[in-house]
């Protein structure tokens with residue numbers, strides 16, 4: 001009986017362990033699946049917001065207009081149908097607000113019940129008109145012609161620089177500026193953090209005595225535990241004004257501020273991993289260097305660091321990975337201008353900051369919402385590449401050094 | 403005759419542990435001296451006195467005299483870098499640097515401030531010839547040193563030590579991690595090097611001590627039990643412990 005219970009308990013624990021690992025794996029797969037499904041559905045969507053359509057006069061020969069073209073038309077950059085392949089006729093814009101230019105309030109009806117018919121008639125009567133109207137107006141008996149815009153293209157998504165996901169009538173979804181912003185800020189962060197982190201790691205691994213190390217190590221680990229809002233706040237109050245003053249800029253919220261904050265945040269990762277890597281350098285190898293008359297610095301720079309090089313690069317890449325995904329602190333100090341960055345002294349906007357800032361105002365399931373998910377996919381892919389690189393480097397290290 | 407290495411009333415402590423006890427020993431130039439004894443008896447510790455490698459260990463305390471070329475090397479104003487250039491070392495396990503074959507040998511020259519590339523190139527070749535490795539590596543000088551076999555790596559480490567022209571070479575069980583053929587090559591090399599260098603070698607291998615050395619010192623529990631001509635030690639040991647050890651009764 002006792003044996004039976006023991007056996008049962010064992011089986012039960014085994015089952016529980018199996019179940020929890022399965023659940024974890026499934027959850028992860030589900031999240032990734034969900035992310036990519038939402039993200040990719042963006043490309044099955046026209047850049048016109050759900051519930052609205054673009055309509056023209058039935059006699060208008062134009063049947064293809066792209067998103068950017070429709071934006072130019074409504075911004076009055078394009079004013080003649082010839083430019084988009086139509087007849088030589090000037091374009092007359094119509095937004096729902098313009099209705100009062102054509103009809104009196106009495107004509108529209110007490111509860112605006114005549115508006116759809118009036119718009120329909122209007123489009124029919126003015127050959128050069130293009131209208132951005134609710135889809136519900138363009139149903140049975142509509143005398144105009146609805147133009148379908150081509151879906152958001154993946155190529156454009158990655159190559160265009162304009163990010164106006166809520167622009168009307170057609171959203172502008174170019175993520176290049178955001179990707180570049182993310183990479184610039186992260187790259188700047190790593191350029192700042194690597195020398196400092198490596199120096200600290202060398203100090204901890206090779207120079208500091210046991211007592212100093214015992215103070216320093218927890219301090220650095222503490223740095224990793226500070227919430228990122230606190231870093232952001234620190235950056236906003238100290239670093240942003242400092243940058244503004246030092247570089248005499250109109251605003252201090254710049255890519256550089258983001259880089260500095262991220263550098264500080266990436267330091268613990270870089271220091272800890274580099275230090276571990278430096279410690280793997282065999283004692284005998286350092287002794288061999290010293291025995292040849294090298295001093296301590298020569299030994300560190302010519303033997304210890306080269307031996308640990310792959311570990312140090314892994315540290316740098318992991319630190320960069322942390323920087324790429326960081327949201328809150330960056331959001332607070334970079335100024336969030338979705339424009340192509342040319343220097344680190346301009347406001348920039350990163351992918352995670354964009355998602356965090358805009359998700360609240362995007363209607364669930366809408367165009368903007370899907371675009372943010374597509375951004376999430378990009379971020380996921382970038383961090384996955386980073387992690388795979390680290391895997392690759394450290395597996396190579398295991399092979400070559402023994 | 404002059405003695406190039408000498409210790410007098412030498413004691414060494416690792417914190418409280420008395421690792422070397424009152425060692426008096428003198429070695430002549432251009433001889434090979436073997437240090438033998440069971441493991442833990444202090445051979446490595448004794449060897450590492452002469453290039454001050456023990457300095458790297460916390461808690462080491464030394465009393466007595468260690469003289470190299472007549473100078474007390476534990477004096478305050480000793481230039482350790484200078485000493486280590488004069489006293490080369492080969493370690494138990496081959497430990498080449500993560501660099502090319504060429505850069506491994508050039509390392510000692512470079513860290514000692516030599517920048518003349520022509521000179522370095524000549525010196526690297528000369529050292530590799532001396533360590534009997536040149537023919538095997540001359541076509542792959544820019545390959546990583548890790549690509550060599552264990553025996554080749556150890557000869558590379560010897561070449562590396564020779565490049566800075568030491569007068570003394572310390573070897574701590576240089577063949578213990580190698581196969582018999584590589585071991586034979588190293589022994590042959592030691593025999594060659596004796597012409598120009600003073601060699602002190604720690605070995606666990608009695609036959610090796612008998613083959614390569616002129617003098618042998620037997621250590622036991624931190625004490626120097628017996629020291630003399632190798633032939634004498636192996637054929638006619640004066641101390642019972644020496645006899646037991648060389649006949650393989652313990653250790």
Ligand SMILES: Nc1ncnc2c1ncn2[C@@H]1O[C@H](COP(=O)(O)OP(=O)(O)O)[C@@H](O)[C@H]1O
Pocket residue numbers: 416419421439440441442443444445446447448459
């Ligand atoms: N760094 C050290 N700290 C403390 N004790 C040590 C240290 N190195 C060696 N010893 C001790 O000193 C003694 C001699 O060591 P060693 O010279 O390495 O012996 P051998 O080379 O003859 O095997 C051993 O008992 C060893 O435990």
Ligand SMILES: [Mg+2]
Pocket residue numbers: 445446447574
């Ligand atoms: Mg030893």
